Amino acid sequence: MPDEPIVAVTRGLPGGALERLGEVAGIRLWEGVGAPPPHALRSLARGADGLLCMLTDRIDAGLLAACPRLQALSSCSVGVDHVDLAAATARGLPVGHTPGVLTETTADLAFALLLALARRVPEAERWLRAGSWTPQRRWEPDLLLGRDVHGATLGVVGVGAIGRAVARRARGFGMRVLGWSRHPKREAADEGVHFVDLERLLADADFVSLHVALTPQTRHLVDAAALARMKPGSCLVNTSRGEVVDEAALAEALAAGRLGGAALDVFEQEPLAPDSPLLGLKGLVLTPHIGSASVATRRRMAELSVENLLAGLAGRRMPHCANPEVYANP
Numbered sequence: 001m002p003d004e005p006i007v008a009v010t011r012g013l014p015g016g017a018l019e020r021l022g023e024v025a026g027i028r029l030w031e032g033v034g035a036p037p038p039h040a041l042r043s044l045a046r047g048a049d050g051l052l053c054m055l056t057d058r059i060d061a062g063l064l065a066a067c068p069r070l071q072a073l074s075s076c077s078v079g080v081d082h083v084d085l086a087a088a089t090a091r092g093l094p095v096g097h098t099p100g101v102l103t104e105t106t107a108d109l110a111f112a113l114l115l116a117l118a119r120r121v122p123e124a125e126r127w128l129r130a131g132s133w134t135p136q137r138r139w140e141p142d143l144l145l146g147r148d149v150h151g152a153t154l155g156v157v158g159v160g161a162i163g164r165a166v167a168r169r170a171r172g173f174g175m176r177v178l179g180w181s182r183h184p185k186r187e188a189a190d191e192g193v194h195f196v197d198l199e200r201l202l203a204d205a206d207f208v209s210l211h212v213a214l215t216p217q218t219r220h221l222v223d224a225a226a227l228a229r230m231k232p233g234s235c236l237v238n239t240s241r242g243e244v245v246d247e248a249a250l251a252e253a254l255a256a257g258r259l260g261g262a263a264l265d266v267f268e269q270e271p272l273a274p275d276s277p278l279l280g281l282k283g284l285v286l287t288p289h290i291g292s293a294s295v296a297t298r299r300r301m302a303e304l305s306v307e308n309l310l311a312g313l314a315g316r317r318m319p320h321c322a323n324p325e326v327y328a329n330p
């Protein structure tokens with residue numbers, strides 16, 4: 001088909017989403033390992049009508065300027081902090097993303113991290129595998145003691161869809177739930193989230209779980225001052241974006257024993273540098289940005305990102321657009 005649109009795709013996708021895209025567009029797929037480096041991303045996207053990217057692809061104003069034909073950009077992620085949204089909006093380019101489909105899966109991971117941290121599950125497994133579970137130490141009154149989750153207070157920072165889903169899990173585990181949001185939602189309050197200001201949440205919560213999007217306002221929202229306000233011995237869980245936390249300040253607070261621990265799925269620099277101070281600290285559970293990583297959810301994300309792209313290429317409204325201002329009727 002001579003006039004079929006050309007779509008640049010920066011990674012193979014699970015399920016049949018790419019086959020579906022291939023029925024209406026010519027696909028230019030990055031075949032390398034992992035994310036394309038910036039120069040390769042630019043050559044891949046140059047001349048394309050659509051771009052389907054991941055959160056690891058930096059879509060800045062320079063890249064957008066090098067791709068004047070682009071009519072639609074779609075990210076296989078809910079977060080769009082890797083995209084210069086202002087530059088895309090300025091030229092009327094719709095940017096698709098994947099909210100909703102990963103809410104419950106990401107909440108599952110946040111809660112799994114909270115439980116793993118509280119009950120020292122990874123540490124206990126390492127201890128067993130290291131051969132420390134001997135007949136002499138079969139069961140000890142003080143072996144690997146953790147924290148109770150039931151009866152504890154969870155502070156949810158950012159009570160959007162994922163924060164609410166975490167709050168529901170916490171209620172099911174018998175926790176009291178405090179929440180902080182710039183725009184508190186009535187439905188969340190009805191589900192048992194008690195909205196307080198951020199200072200009070202940090203001071204009262206035994207576990208603090210972060211669920212805000214990364215924006216200039218939330219970058220280092222959890223800085224040295226916020227960490228100092230946290231209840232001594234409390235634990236931080238982060239499945240949002242690494243830059244929401246000042247990681248150096250967190251490492252200091254943990255090293256000083258002010259906090260009880262942290263469970264982190266996201267980092268200021270990903271992958272985590274081998275010399276990160278976090279790797280040398282005790283009381284941490286660390287995972288490699290797997291919040292949405294279930295088979296079914298990654299398929300749904302792939303399908304939704306293709307739906308967004310196809311709508312954008314056809315001049316239709318994207319089902320989930322991160323910059324709806326590009327439409328006459330946002």
Ligand code: DGY
Nearest residue numbers: 076077078079291292
């Ligand atoms: C997203 O989609 O933004 C998540 O971070 C991926 O798990």
